[in-house]
Amino acid sequence: MRILLIEDDRKAARLLARGLQEEGFVVDVVHTAEEGDEEAFVVAYDLIVLDWMLPGKDGLTLCRDLRQRGCKTPVLMLTARDALSDRVAGLNTGADDYLTKPFAFDELLARVRALLRRSELVRPTVLSLADLSLDPMSQRVLRGGMVLELTHKEFAILQILLRHAGEVVSRSRLAEQVWKDDLISIDNLIDVHISNLRRKVDAPPAAPLIQTVRGRGFRLALADDGAGGGGSVAHA
DSSP, X not given: OEEEEEOSOHHHHHHHHHHHHHTTOEEEEESSHHHHHHHHHHSOOSEEEEESOOSSSOHHHHHHHHHHTTOOOOEEEEESOOSHHHHHHHHHHTXXXXXXXXXXXXXXXXXXXXXXXXXXXXXXXXXXXXXXXXXXXTTEEEETTEEXXXXXXXXXXXHHHHHTXXXXXXXXXXXXXXXSXXXXXXXXXXXXXXXXXXXXXXXXXXXXXXXXXXXXXXXXXXXXXXXXXXXXXXXX
């Protein structure tokens, strides 16, 4: 099981990570909401342990943003705020459980295990189109039964395209969801990553799936499925 721990107190984060690792979990640690946002998007975690009081964007805002983007990973919120209104706010924002500081590690561990048991019932399904498949949990991508080695950004782009297979995904959407940036500053980067992704996913003799819809964005579809979205289509 892989856990993302988002905690700005580095000493506390170190102790929590060590305790969870000793219990057999794989733990990735980041210290800001921005880092957590990126990690949660490109890696399929089983659980996110999120501190409310983070520098800059707080944990409550991050949790709301993740839920609005469709992230269904269970979230355990940690905070020193113990008022009823705070607990209600955290749960209403999308947190699955709420633990007030200070807490005993045994209680944290019990809550972690309870959330993981629940999430076993709603694991994300493998995304697929034709002979291309992507497993969000293992981050394994196959084309024609062969494993494809993708970078984090390539994986994130392909996951978005697969989740919206047959639909046009705009450049601005990729810029926002993959780079968390505006389109102007990374427009050329998108072309570079799409080109690299196409070279891996659509390598001959595989049928090309990644389509460029000029003036609109990109689409993942079989060649004879790409006629309904308007705009001219290119595969290279």
